[in-house]
Every structure is written in structure tokens, then in C-alpha cells.
Amino acid sequence: MMQLVLTVTAVVLSLAAAGAIIRIGRGPSLLDRVLAADVLLAIFGAALCIDMAVNRHLNNLMLLVAISIIGFVGSVTVARFVADRRGNVHES
Amino acid sequence: MNPEPLSADAVIDAVSAVFMVLGALMSLAAAIGLLRFPDLMSRMHAATKPQVLGLFLLLAAVGLQLRTWWVWPVLAVAWIFQLLTVPVSAHMVGRAGYRTKHLHRELLSTDELEAVVQQAAGRHGFDDDGGPAER
Structure with a gap:
């Protein structure tokens, strides 16, 4: 049964x-990419679990704990220093 | 499945298997939400699923599979650490998204930050944090 669970969860x-x-590559803004990278780290953590x-x-x-630290520090840093460089663009 | 009565071992195995599949499905739900939701705020809503509930289910599966008691505090510490860091990063990302106007204003049901920003802009004349000065 564990092999079946392993196959299903791997897929x-x-x-x-x-x-x-896909969202990292296509994300219209930097914050979307940061969020998708955070989700990707969570998926890695799930695979490790x-x-x-x-x-x-x-x-x-x-x-696992190190991955969550990396996600935390990375997203906080990028969100802190993200700047509105394109004026008043309203897209997302 | 064999017809003999279920042992506690088999029950624990089944429960942890269900937890693992559900935890993996949380990740899939987050990915689908990332792909289909329209703006940053709703994508943030989807992204928290594997970070909190998915991690809880998978750590519970680990604890059930190891079948010892001393691992549960360690797993609880890992989960509580995630619970402490996720709201902070979500707050920062949401704040930066609001500041850089990556949101669909027509999708918001209420905007409680708007009044605060207006008040601060009226009091100081500018925003001290690099935010939008004129509105």
C-alpha cells in the first residue's frame, strides 16, 4: 500500500x-513569482515529508525547517525591497 | 485486503496513507489556485494551503509511520515554526502587493487599508515608506 501511496503522491x-x-515563468509581477516560489518550496517540503x-x-x-527558513527570508526580503518601477501600471 | 480482522498497525498505516494523499492534494490545490486565480491577493489565499494544512497532514503522517512518541514534539516544533513565519511573509507580500497596486480593486469586497493610507497621506503630506504619495 505504501508503494501505491508513493506513486499517487509523486504524480x-x-x-x-x-x-x-508555470506561474513562476508566466507571473506578471515579481510578487507573483515570489509567491509561486514559496509554493514550490512548500511542495519540496511535502516531498521530503x-x-x-x-x-x-x-x-x-x-x-524541512531550513526550507521553511529560506522561504520566509526570501519572500520577506523581496517583498520589502520590491519597488513600483513602472509608474501606474494596473496589471496582474 | 485480507479477510482477517484489522490490526492496529494496518489502521495506522491506512490513516497515514490518507493523510499523505490529502497533503499532496493540498499542494495540487495551491498550484491550481496559482494558475487560475486572477490577482495576487487571491493567489495568496491559495498558496497558504500546503504551507499550513498540507504540512500538518504530512507531519502527522510521519509521526504515525514512525510509531514512537518522542517524535511528536519535534514535529510540532517544526509545524509551529512554519505557523509563526508564514503570516509574517504573507503580510509583507500582501503589503507590497497593495503598495504596488497589484490587485483588482473591483474584486475587493472591502478595503480597510484605504482609509488608513488616506489619513496618513493627509497628515504627513507624503508616505514615509516609499509608498504612493499622491492618490
Whole structure:
């Protein structure tokens, strides 16, 4: 049963990562790209969690916390220094 | 499935399998929301699903699969850390999105920041944070 779960979650997470990468490439604004990168990091964390659960180890736990730190610092930094460089463009 | 009565082991396995599939589906829901929602604010709504509920479900699956008690506080610390950092980054991203006008104003049901921004602009004459000075 664990092999079945692993296959299903691998397919689902691959589709989710593809969607997030499409949004990173297509996102009209920088903030959309930052948000999609955050979601991509969350998907990586989900994959690490599933690896830990299926193979019954805890090796990835520190990596999981590190990924969440990277997402936090990255999105806060970019959001803090994003500037309105295009005047009054209303697109999204 | 074998006809013999279910052991606790099999039940725990089934519950953790359901948690794993649901957690993965949260990520898929976030990706679909990122692709289909129209502006930054609604995409932020979709993006929080795997970060909070998805991570909770997957960490619970890890704890159920390991079948020891001492891992639960560690997993809870990892989840609480995520709970503490996600609102801060979402606040910063949403604030920057509001400032840089990446939102569809006609989609908002209420805009509580508008009055504050107007008041601050009226009091100071300009916004101290690099925001829109004239409106």
C-alpha cells in the first residue's frame, strides 16, 4: 500500500510543481513569482515529508525547517525591497 | 485486503496513507489556485494551503509511520515554526502587493487599508515608506 501511496503522491506533487513553475515563468509581477516560489518550496517540503513517512526515517527534518527558513527570508526580503518601477501600471 | 480482522498497525498505516494523499492534494490545490486565480491577493489565499494544512497532514503522517512518541514534539516544533513565519511573509507580500497596486480593486469586497493610507497621506503630506504619495 505504501508503494501505491508513493506513486499517487509523486504524480500529484509533480503536477503541483509543474503548475507552480508555470506561474513562476508566466507571473506578471515579481510578487507573483515570489509567491509561486514559496509554493514550490512548500511542495519540496511535502516531498521530503512523504519520503520520511514512507521510508520511516527522520533525516530530512532539519532540511524541512531550513526550507521553511529560506522561504520566509526570501519572500520577506523581496517583498520589502520590491519597488513600483513602472509608474501606474494596473496589471496582474 | 485480507479477510482477517484489522490490526492496529494496518489502521495506522491506512490513516497515514490518507493523510499523505490529502497533503499532496493540498499542494495540487495551491498550484491550481496559482494558475487560475486572477490577482495576487487571491493567489495568496491559495498558496497558504500546503504551507499550513498540507504540512500538518504530512507531519502527522510521519509521526504515525514512525510509531514512537518522542517524535511528536519535534514535529510540532517544526509545524509551529512554519505557523509563526508564514503570516509574517504573507503580510509583507500582501503589503507590497497593495503598495504596488497589484490587485483588482473591483474584486475587493472591502478595503480597510484605504482609509488608513488616506489619513496618513493627509497628515504627513507624503508616505514615509516609499509608498504612493499622491492618490
